[in-house]
Structures are given as structure tokens and as C-alpha cells.
Amino acid sequence: MNAYFTRLDSDFARELAALLSGEGHAVYAGEQRDGLERMDLFIASQDVREPDDDFTVLDGVNPDAVMRSVRENLVEPIKALEAALPALDRGELRRVCFLTSGAYASVNFSHQTRGYGYAMSKAALSQAARICYNRLYPQGYTFRMFDPLIGLVPAREAAFAARECFLRSRAYDPDNPGRTDEARFVLRDALGREWPW
Amino acid sequence: MPNVLITGADRGLGLALAREYLGLGYTVFAGRYLRDYALLDALAREAGGRLHPIELDVESRVSIQEAARQVSSLTDHLDALVSNAAYMGGPENARIRGEEPIDEELMLKSVRVNALGALQCVELFLPLLDKGSQKRLCFISSEVSSVSLMQRDGDFRYCMSKTALNIAVRMLHNTLAPRGYSFRLYQPGWMRRQMPDGSLLNRDDRQINADDSAREAVRRFTDSRPDEARLELVDYLGSIWPY
Numbered sequence: 466m467n468a469y470f471t472r473l474d475s476d477f478a479r480e481l482a483a484l485l486s487g488e489g490h491a492v493y494a495g496e497q498r499d500g501l502e503r504m505d506l507f508i509a510s511q512d513v514r515e516p517d518d519d520f521t522v523l524d525g526v527n528p529d530a531v532m533r534s535v536r537e538n539l540v541e542p543i544k545a546l547e548a549a550l551p552a553l554d555r556g557e558l559r560r561v562c563f564l565t566s567g568a569y570a571s572v573n574f575s576h577q578t579r580g581y582g583y584a585m586s587k588a589a590l591s592q593a594a595r596i597c598y599n600r601l602y603p604q605g606y607t608f609r610m611f612d613p614l615i616g617l618v619p620a621r622e623a624a625f626a627a628r629e630c631f632l633r634s635r636a637y638d639p640d641n642p643g644r645t646d647e648a649r650f651v652l653r654d655a656l657g658r659e660w661p662w
Numbered sequence: 663m664p665n666v667l668i669t670g671a672d673r674g675l676g677l678a679l680a681r682e683y684l685g686l687g688y689t690v691f692a693g694r695y696l697r698d699y700a701l702l703d704a705l706a707r708e709a710g711g712r713l714h715p716i717e718l719d720v721e722s723r724v725s726i727q728e729a730a731r732q733v734s735s736l737t738d739h740l741d742a743l744v745s746n747a748a749y750m751g752g753p754e755n756a757r758i759r760g761e762e763p764i765d766e767e768l769m770l771k772s773v774r775v776n777a778l779g780a781l782q783c784v785e786l787f788l789p790l791l792d793k794g795s796q797k798r799l800c801f802i803s804s805e806v807s808s809v810s811l812m813q814r815d816g817d818f819r820y821c822m823s824k825t826a827l828n829i830a831v832r833m834l835h836n837t838l839a840p841r842g843y844s845f846r847l848y849q850p851g852w853m854r855r856q857m858p859d860g861s862l863l864n865r866d867d868r869q870i871n872a873d874d875s876a877r878e879a880v881r882r883f884t885d886s887r888p889d890e891a892r893l894e895l896v897d898y899l900g901s902i903w904p905y
């Protein structure tokens with residue numbers, strides 16, 4: 466299987482890449498995408514917290530930090546998916562994975578007062594990915610929105626959880642065609658919990 | 663008499679909201695973005711000095727700062743803010759595997775206007791709002807902000823920007839609700855577009871008129887509830903939308 470990471474710039478992404486290649490999968494990253502004939506697993510591994518995005522509305526908004534977060538966490542992953550589609554079409558798994566954060570992206574559950582750029586980019590990513598899923602699921606694609614719980618779960622453990630989430634198939638009922646968990650678009654974290662949108 | 667600032671008030675829902683607030687006796691500071699729409703001027707003439715058009719491009723921090731300065735020269739406080747201005751996302755249907763490649767700059771613009779613009783309006787008008795008696799913050803979102811109920815396979819620029827707005831509103835709520843602010847997050851329904859002469863473009867008979875949506879909105883924006891800590895996306899029928 467060919468696994469592709471948009472970036473390998475975090476401990477989590479590097480741990481996951483090592484785990485996958487240790488299991489005999491071919492791992493590619495960044496610019497290597499353009500030379501790839503076939504891709505099975507696409508992992509948008511951007512997960513950027515800009516240091517100057519750490520303001521509350523009372524401190525004053527830093528619009529540049531917000532827009533930098535949006536470019537990195539939202540625009541880049543969607544553009545990378547668009548560019549990867551020809552190779553994914555030729556692959557077998559056609560699985561698309563995005564990294565996100567339940568604590569920041571969940572409009573239902575967020576307790577955050579800081580990190581507007583990060584939160585807005587990840588919440589918007591939920592919706593952009595959902596719309597891509599609506600378009601691509603009928604074409605055989607499946608999606609994973611995954612929260613590695615950076616800072617709460619050690620990178621190696623989170624990588625193992627991601628491997629399970631990304632590669633294990635989700636429930637389907639052999640007796641009831643169409644009754645499949647892949648038809649739900651969900652956000653799952655490294656502890657196996659689902660977050661509401 | 664109370665006052666309110668409404669962004670994107672040249673036409674459509676923003677203009678209808680201004681008219682509704684005037685009817686309740688409010689003084690209205692109406693954000694003007696379009697130069698070639700005369701509807702706001704006509705309403706200002708009817709309003710007998712209670713409607714003040716204010717130049718306001720919510721995509722530009724400098725413009726919001728300038729608008730805040732101008733409003734400060736006319737009043738020492740603001741009771742309510744209605745964030746209505748929106749960039750609809752451009753003419754073509756942005757989608758993955760679409761006819762055109764995804765336009766990065768328009769993705770950024772959607773978030774900059776619809777979510778960051780609303781956030782910066784709150785931030786920069788906060789000194790005036792702090793002195794108001796209502797401390798009411800209202801945001802026009804949309805049914806397309808809902809990830810749970812999203813059925814489209816395109817148009818993602820506009821939809822995702824409204825989801826970004828929702829999370830920004832949640833975070834503002836986390837900070838400002840304990841400081842006495844109350845919030846309304848509104849889904850106005852599918853409305854007919856308003857043309858420069860004031861006429862409405864009917865694309866589908868299921869569409870509603872902005873006047874009807876504005877009446878319901880202002881009723882909700884001006885009421886008070888015993889449970890103001892609750893933040894919900896509510897539509898023009900009073901139904902609650904999931905995020």
C-alpha cells in the first residue's frame with residue numbers, strides 16, 4: 466500500500482510514518498506526490514498552531530495569524546487532496562484522512578477562548594471535508610477526521626490509534642447492504658471517542 | 663432610545679433588519695459597502711435622522727477601525743451589533759473535482775469576510791458595546807454552516823466560512839457571556855435576492871422575502887430569555903439547527 470503524508474514535520478506524523486513503513490507500506494511525503502503513480506492512503510498531516518494566534522477577543526485580534534492558520538490548516542490540505550486525486554483514483558483504498566482537533570473544531574463542545582485561527586481553520590476544514598466526502602464517497606472514497614490529542618496522548622500512542630482509525634474498516638452489516646458506518650461522517654480522537662460537530 | 667449597528671445593510675436582509683429596528687424606535691448605524699445601491703439612502707430619508715449610513719468593509723481592519731471611530735463621533739455607546747455582511751463565495755460552484763481548480767484566494771476571502779470580519783467587528787466595537795445597556799451580539803449564519811446536515815457536494819467556500827463563523831461565535835460566547843453579553847445565532851432561510859431597484863429576484867417559489875425573515879430575526883434579537891447561557895443556531899421558523 467502507498468501512504469502519502471502532506472508533511473512530516475511533527476512527532477506524530479513521523480511516528481505514524483515509521484509505523485506504516487515498519488509494516489511494509491511505502492511511505493511518501495510532500496513533493497513526492499507529483500511522481501506517484503498510485504496512492505492508497507492520503508493523510509493531510511498539517512496541524513499548525515501559530516504562536517501569535519494565542520489571543521482572546523479582549524487582547525485584540527491578530528488577523529494575520531488567523532489567515533496564516535487558515536492557509537495552512539484549511540487551504541493547503543484541500544488543495545493537496547485535489548492534487549492527489551488522480552493518484553488516489555488509481556489506488557485501491559481511496560482513503561482520505563485529515564488531522565483536526567475536537568476541542569477546537571467542535572462548535573458544540575468548544576470551551577476555548579484563544580486560538581481563533583486554529584479553531585476557525587479546523588471547523589471550516591470539517592465542513593470542507595464533509596462536502597468533499599459528499600462528492601467522493603459515491604466514487605468509492607472513504608474519509609477519516611482524526612484528532613491525535615497532541616499534548617494529551619504521547620505521539621507514539623496517538624500514531625498507533627491513527628493507524629487503527631485510518632486502516633481498519635468501519636462496521637458494515639453483511640446482512641443489510643447499505644448499513645455501513647462509512648456512510649456517517651464523524652470526528653474520532655486518539656482515545657476512540659467521537660466528537661460532535 | 664436604544665441603538666444598533668448592522669453590517670452589510672445596503673440591501674437584502676441587512677436593509678430589512680435596519681427597517682425593522684427603526685420600526686421599534688432604534689437608532690440604526692447601517693454598514694454601507696455597495697456604492698451603487700441607493701436603497702439605504704432612501705431609507706435614511708424616511709427615518710428622520712435615526713439611520714446613519716456608515717462606510718464599512720468588514721474584510722478590511724482599517725475600514726472597521728474607521729467605522730468604529732465614526733460611530734464613536736455620533737454616540738457614546740452601542741446596545742447591539744448585528745453581523746450580517748457576507749461574501750457569497752463567487753459565481754461558480756467551487757467543488758473538488760469540479761470544472762475549475764479550487765481557487766485558494768477565494769477560499770481565503772470567504773473566511774476573511776464571513777468569519778474573521780464578524781470577529782473583528784465585535785473586537786473593534788467592543789469599547790462602545792461595553793457601554794451599552796443591552797450587550798446583545800447577533801450573527802447571521804446559515805443552514806449551510808451545519809456539518810451534521812450538510813448535503814451539498816460543492817459550494818464549499820461559502821459553507822465552510824459559515825462554519826468558521828459559528829466556531830468564532832462560540833469562542834466569543836465563551837469569553838463574553840460571563841461579562842454580561844448575550845448572543846443570537848440566526849439562520850435566515852433561503853431568501854430572494856434584492857436588486858438595485860429594490861425588486862426581488864425569484865429563483866424558486868420556496869424562497870422567502872428578507873422582510874419576513876427580518877421581522878422574525880428582530881423579534882428574537884430584541885427579546886430576553888431566562889437562559890441566556892444557551893447558544894443555539896435558530897432559524898426563521900424558530901427551529902433549532904445542529905452544528
Ligand SMILES: NC(=O)c1ccc[n+]([C@@H]2O[C@H](COP(=O)([O-])OP(=O)(O)OC[C@H]3O[C@@H](n4cnc5c(N)ncnc54)[C@H](OP(=O)(O)O)[C@@H]3O)[C@@H](O)[C@H]2O)c1
Pocket residue numbers: 669670671672673674675676693694695696718719720721722745746747748749750775802803804805849850851852853854855856872
Ligand atoms: N440569501 C439567502 O438565501 C441566505 C441564506 C442563508 C444565510 N444568508 C445570510 O444572510 C445574510 C444576508 O444575506 P442576503 O441574502 O441579504 O445577501 P446580500 O444581499 O448579498 O447581502 C449581504 C450584504 O453584505 C455585503 N457585503 C459583501 N462583502 C462585504 C464586505 N466585505 N463588507 C461589508 N459588506 C459586505 C454584500 O455586498 P455584495 O452584494 O457586493 O457582496 C451585501 O450587500 C448573509 O450573512 C448571508 O450569508 C442568506
